[in-house]
Amino acid sequence: MKVLLYSILGFDKAFLKKAAHGNHELVFTEQPLNESTANLAQGFDAISLFTSDDASEDVLQKLYTCGVKYITLRSADYDNVDLARAKSLGIKVANVPEYSPYAIAELAVALLLALNRKLVLGQTLMQIGDYRLDHLVGFDLYGKRIGIVGTGKIGAAFAKIMDGFGCKIIAFDSTENQKLKEEIPITYVSLEELCTTADVLSVHQLLDETTKHLFNKNTFALMKKGVIFINTAHGAIVNTEDLLEAIENKTISAAGLDVYEKESSIFFQDHTDAPLHDDLFLKLRSLPNVMITGHQGFLTNEVLEEIAHTTIANLNAWTYTGISGNEVN
Structure with a gap:
């Protein structure tokens, strides 16, 4: 299969080439997918996208005209793809439904430790x-109450780590994680x-219509004075x-953010010569008690x-059977 991979960055190309084992004709471009770059897909069977790519209705129409039949995402999220339009055009879309939850959970812990201990x-x-040492006073995490919003795989991994610190774990989720309740002391x-x-x-909640701006003026007004706020989920x-x-x-003494609600035009790009x-x-970014990591x-x-293994597996499945188990539309 001939595949154009958009938004290829320095860290992912080698992994994808290794996972492919030469089974597909992979063409890499650093350019993101948008209306002006969709024509690059002319003659390709499939494309691969990252989180910052734009696969909205007009872009999908151009991809269809170019002959694209498949889109494989190098991410779990797919809110950057108009799934209904892709389906109507007969373009199949698949994602990477899951990967190690520890990576994100551990970064959340790292942000917490760095902020608390003023590293x-x-x-x-x-x-x-x-x-x-006057400005470097932190507090013991042992015995503190850690609130976790969203206890899926990442939230659960974070909860287990904080339980290891001797913290008291409380959580909010529409569905309680019964397995987690059996593994550590946690109160919903x-x-x-x-x-x-x-x-x-610490926020580990999925993003949907009900959780957009879940944390707002009203929610923040409820918070305990001096809370440390961590968001590694969705901006x-x-x-x-x-x-x-x-x-x-x-109200918030420090904030650690791996995501930002308008990050698509900022993160994953070099802005050293292009002022924001x-x-x-x-x-x-200018606040001394805020730490931002770029997703x-x-x-x-x-x-x-x-991610590379699943991305290539989606392509393999489409090549041999026309169906991938990771299709989202």
Whole structure:
């Protein structure tokens, strides 16, 4: 199968080539998919997309005209694809339904530890020769109440790690994770109770119509003063303007973010010679008690191998049977 892979970055090409074993004609481009680049797919049977690519209705129409029959996503999320339009055009879409939950869970823990123990500030002071400790006071995680929103595989992995720290785990989810309840002490509560009692709040919730801007002015107003807020799930779950307000009024003492609701035009790209014009992001980034990682939660060797393997497996399935078990439309 002849495949054009959009938005190929320095970290993923080698994994994909290795997983393919020469079974497909892979063509790589760093360019993202959008209306102006859709014509690059002329003559290709399939394309592969990443989270920042645009497969909206008009783009899909152009892909169909180019002869594209399959889209394999190098991600679990597929909200960047108009699935209904793809189906009407006969374009099959498949994703990577799951990969190691530990990568993202461990990054959430890393953000928490770095913020709590002021590691970035400590290193900055170290480099300039200021060895005073006045601004570096944190707190013991042991015995603290950790609130987890969303206890799927990633939220569960995070819960187990924090249980290992000796924390008290509370959670909010529409469906309780019974297996997790058997493995660690965890108490499910309402979102309101979680917000009012958690010392740390970590978001691992799926994004849908009901969870967009789940964290907003009203939710933040419920939170315990001085809470550390971690989001490694989806940027759009958080209203960024309201988050900034909660940080500025000291409801949130620190925020660790691997995602941002308008990240698609920022993350995964080099902006060193192209100044950003997103004032909200720039303000958020400038705050000393905010740590932002550019959607790197998934970025481990293990996850990249899984993504590459599943991406190629989708192509193999379409080649040999015309059906992939990972189709989402």
